[in-house]
Amino acid sequence: MQIPRYWVKAEGNSQTGDGRELRVAVWGWGGDNPSAEREANNRLQRLLERIRRGEPFPEKYAYGTRPLREEIVQTLDKGNVEHPAAVVTRNRYGALVLNTARLLFLDIDLPPMTLGQRLRRLFSAGRADPADAALTKLREALERSRRSATFRLYRTAAGFRAIAIDRDFDPAGRDTEELMRLTDTDPAFARLCRVHQSFRARLTPKPWRCGCPLPPGQHPREEGDARQRFAAWCGAYEQASARFATCRYVDTVGSGRPKERAAELVTLHDRVTHSSESLPLA
Numbered sequence: 001m002q003i004p005r006y007w008v009k010a011e012g013n014s015q016t017g018d019g020r021e022l023r024v025a026v027w028g029w030g031g032d033n034p035s036a037e038r039e040a041n042n043r044l045q046r047l048l049e050r051i052r053r054g055e056p057f058p059e060k061y062a063y064g065t066r067p068l069r070e071e072i073v074q075t076l077d078k079g080n081v082e083h084p085a086a087v088v089t090r091n092r093y094g095a096l097v098l099n100t101a102r103l104l105f106l107d108i109d110l111p112p113m114t115l116g117q118r119l120r121r122l123f124s125a126g127r128a129d130p131a132d133a134a135l136t137k138l139r140e141a142l143e144r145s146r147r148s149a150t151f152r153l154y155r156t157a158a159g160f161r162a163i164a165i166d167r168d169f170d171p172a173g174r175d176t177e178e179l180m181r182l183t184d185t186d187p188a189f190a191r192l193c194r195v196h197q198s199f200r201a202r203l204t205p206k207p208w209r210c211g212c213p214l215p216p217g218q219h220p221r222e223e224g225d226a227r228q229r230f231a232a233w234c235g236a237y238e239q240a241s242a243r244f245a246t247c248r249y250v251d252t253v254g255s256g257r258p259k260e261r262a263a264e265l266v267t268l269h270d271r272v273t274h275s276s277e278s279l280p281l282a
Contacts (some may be wrong), residue, residue, distance in 0.1 A: 004029035010040035014051040058088035094215040096203040102168035105201040107189040109159040141182045151255030154247035155279040166256030203272040205282035244282035245274035
C-alpha cells in the first residue's frame, strides 16, 4: 500500500522571468521523516528550476496520481508495520477510511436522478426505486465474473459497495480491473486503487451530509492551536455522525466462507459504518 507515514513541507523563493518574486511550497512524503524531508527538498528544487526557466506551473494533480496526504489513525497488522494488511486513515474532509492491501472493495455510484424521475417517484405511489434495477445489474455482473468470489453488498448514500470476502485481489491485477469494469465501478476509485496499490472504503459519513463543516486545516497539523481546533472539530463530528450510517448491508452473492483476516476487517467495517442499524445514510 502506498500510504506514506510522514509528510514534510519545503518552502522557497523564486523569481519569474518578468521579475516577480514568488514564494512556493511543496510536500514530500516517505516512510520516515528524513526520507520525507529529502523528497520535499528535491521536489522544491525541481519546481524552483522550472520557474527560473520560465516554464508554466505543473497542472494540478488529478485525484489518484500521487500519495494522499492522510493521517494514519490505526494500523491493523501490528506484526507487519512496514507492509500491513490494512490501515485506517483520516481523509482530507475528516472521514475515516479503511485501506486494505488485498481485501477488495467496489464502489458503484448511481447516476443522479433527473427532475422528471424525482417527480414521478413523488406522485406515483409504489413505483419501483431505480436503485433496485441497479442492484439487480450488480448482482448479475458479480455472478458472471470469471473469477468467482463471494461478495457482501451494501447500499450507500450514492450507490452500492461490494466486499469480496473469500479470496484476495491485487489492486493493480487484471482480475480486479475486469471486475471493476463489469460492475461499472467508479473510474476515479478504480484509478486510486491501482495507483496506490490498495483498496479503500469510507467508514464514517461525509461531514456535510450530517450537518458538519469541513475540518480546520490539513494534515499534518503541527501547531498546537491547529491541533486544538481540529480536536474540537473531531468531537463535534463524532457526535453528529453517530446519528447516521455510512452504508447498509443488503445481501450476499455467493456461498463462500470469509477468510480469517477478511472476517476481522469486515467485522470492523460493519461496526464502524453502522451497516446493520436503521439509520439514515450519509
